Amino acid sequence: MAEGFKIDQKHGKGRVRVSRVWRRVGGSGAGVGNVIVEWNVSVSLASDCLPAYTAGDNSTIVATDSIKNTVYAKAKECSEVVSMENFALLLSRHFTTFYPHVTAATVNIVEKPWERVVVDGRPHSHGFKLGSEKHMTEVTVNKCGALSITSGIQGLALLKTTKSGFEGFVRDRYTLLPDTRERMAATEVTASWRYSLEHVSEIPAKPFCFTERYEGAKKVLADTFFGPPDVGVYSPSVQNTLFLMAKAVLNRFLDIASIQLRMPNLHFLPVNLSSKENPDMVKFADDVYMPTDEPHGTIEATLSRTLSKI
Numbered sequence: 001m002a003e004g005f006k007i008d009q010k011h012g013k014g015r016v017r018v019s020r021v022w023r024r025v026g027g028s029g030a031g032v033g034n035v036i037v038e039w040n041v042s043v044s045l046a047s048d049c050l051p052a053y054t055a056g057d058n059s060t061i062v063a064t065d066s067i068k069n070t071v072y073a074k075a076k077e078c079s080e081v082v083s084m085e086n087f088a089l090l091l092s093r094h095f096t097t098f099y100p101h102v103t104a105a106t107v108n109i110v111e112k113p114w115e116r117v118v119v120d121g122r123p124h125s126h127g128f129k130l131g132s133e134k135h136m137t138e139v140t141v142n143k144c145g146a147l148s149i150t151s152g153i154q155g156l157a158l159l160k161t162t163k164s165g166f167e168g169f170v171r172d173r174y175t176l177l178p179d180t181r182e183r184m185a186a187t188e189v190t191a192s193w194r195y196s197l198e199h200v201s202e203i204p205a206k207p208f209c210f211t212e213r214y215e216g217a218k219k220v221l222a223d224t225f226f227g228p229p230d231v232g233v234y235s236p237s238v239q240n241t242l243f244l245m246a247k248a249v250l251n252r253f254l255d256i257a258s259i260q261l262r263m264p265n266l267h268f269l270p271v272n273l274s275s276k277e278n279p280d281m282v283k284f285a286d287d288v289y290m291p292t293d294e295p296h297g298t299i300e301a302t303l304s305r306t307l308s309k310i
């Protein structure tokens with residue numbers, strides 16, 4: 001209680017940019033060569049430092065500058081390549097064990113997608129280029145070791161030129177959109193899934209299991225969106241495709257408890273141009289479109305398992 005008020009508070013450091021290079025000697029073969037990660041790390045600590053708010057007494061504050069320094073110190077201590085989920089776990093476990101009065105720590109990391117380049121068909125030992133979609137994670141650990149781990153993808157841009165339609169929707173005096181069974185489908189998926197792990201004792205020993213899941217989930221999401229390469233799969237709405245994508249991830253990966261997908265509908269508007277003199281200047285025949293992301297449809301859902309863990 002703070003002078004008859006209730007206060008919820010936490011503090012930390014946002015957007016700590018850190019890059020870690022692991023220098024491995026050798027040529028350019030699989031598993032050889034330098035490894036680089038670039039992470040944007042945010043840390044938030046729950047701790048009992050009420051007097052700082054109510055009485056100007058800072059004696060229990062872990063300075064956010066020290067929090068930032070810890071990110072670099074822990075990156076330095078990682079002598080072996082570490083996944084961003086494992087780094088977030090390591091950091092949050094540090095904060096909750098090192099400081100007696102820190103009751104919980106949340107660590108967010110977004111990775112910049114540096115990808116090893118391939119030159120003359122061979123992976124380069126120390127050359128990287130920037131990819132597109134980003135891997136992110138949020139880990140919360142409390143003092144008793146209870147935890148939650150969420151991982152996800154930002155900015156997974158997907159498009160197909162056909163096998164999409166939208167019909168049978170509410171039709172009223174505000175409706176102009178015609179029914180269609182032929183349109184483009186484009187979106188930029190933001191996905192975030194929660195692992196069913198609930199305690200630090202359940203953390204898998206396998207070093208890159210979270211990285212593997214990330215790659216696996218990304219592939220399942222994209223494959224479900226597109227369907228088989230030759231025939232694709234018909235999408236009656238973004239909503240239905242979103243549901244099938246989320247369901248495919250939960251069916252494939254039993255260690256994922258729930259998944260949230262946000263899929264803006266990025267419109268490719270049919271172009272028809274005409275004037276009195278030139279009525280058929282551009283007559284739309286599923287060929288010329290005006291791409292636009294403003295405004296766009298916003299479609300999102302979270303899918304969870306209804307059966308609790310046995």
Ligand SMILES: O=c1[nH]c(=O)c2[nH]c(=O)[nH]c2[nH]1
Pocket residue numbers: 166177236237238239265297
């Ligand atoms: O797949 C779609 N879902 C909608 O909810 C919607 N609304 C709209 O105008 N076009 C679309 N397309």
